[in-house]
Amino acid sequence: MVSRPDPLNPRNRGASVAQLLRKEWMVFWFRGPLFLFGVDVFASLQTVFVDEAFFLLNVALAGGLALYVPVIEWYQESDKMLHSLPVSRSAVVITRYVIAVMAGGIAGLAWTATGRLLLPFLDAQRATPAMWMTLDGILTFIVCTGLLFALFLPLYFRLGMGKGALGFMASSLILLAIGYGTRGLGVGSGGHGTLPFPAPSGLIRMRISELLAGMGVAGTLTTVLLGTALLLGLSLRLSQRWYGRREF
Secondary structure: OOOOOOOOOHHHHHHHHHHHHHHHHHHHOOOHHHHHHHHHHHHHHHHOOOHHHHHHHHHHHHHHHHHHHHHHHHHHOOHHHHHHOOOOHHHHHHHHHHHHHHHHHHHHHHHHHHHHHOHHHOOOOOOOOOHHHOHHHHHHHHHHHHHHHHHHHHHHHHHOHHHHHHHHHHHHHHHHHHHHHHHOOOOEOOOOOEOOOOOOOHHHHHHHHHHHHHHHHHHHHHHHHHHHHHHHHHHHHHHHHHHHHOOO
């Protein structure tokens, strides 16, 4: 009989995370990502001319890549089989967060690479650079994907995929309503006219632009990256606590 490793032992936890990462990586690259990347490239042809749509498309790609394995497990009802493996629940949570951060990085690279690939087709007369060309745009992508994972993953570990997704949508609507209410109306859409309400990314991008103006590049990078890491760290701790108490 194989015993479950002691979750309080950092060495055992590290081995468990490495084992789970190998397993998830094999499932991850089986079929899904190629399909997601294909959809992303095709959709980019339609959205690359509109900063917000192109931005949200690749934030969605980050979410799709991060949640591909959990969705497959949920659909096949094999997620409970994780508890038959000699790994701790804490290792499962850490693995999901590592995959999420990797997915965010891959989606960010796809965003900028696709933008550069399609650059010759962009409007040569546009007055401002595209979001993926600017530091404030790239940092906005990092913050938005960090918020996406920090909000969704605790709900997923507490409620499961179905109820967690519903809770995430409700929470997102509440946060957007608060953000819009405190920011006001009529935020520009990055050189493509004026929206009747702030673009989702505009609320964050304007604050980052203000940080760049006041703190410079080094200070802004430190603040944004450390803030996002802290947010994900707090989210990780909450996920570990909730998942440890969850009944299966």
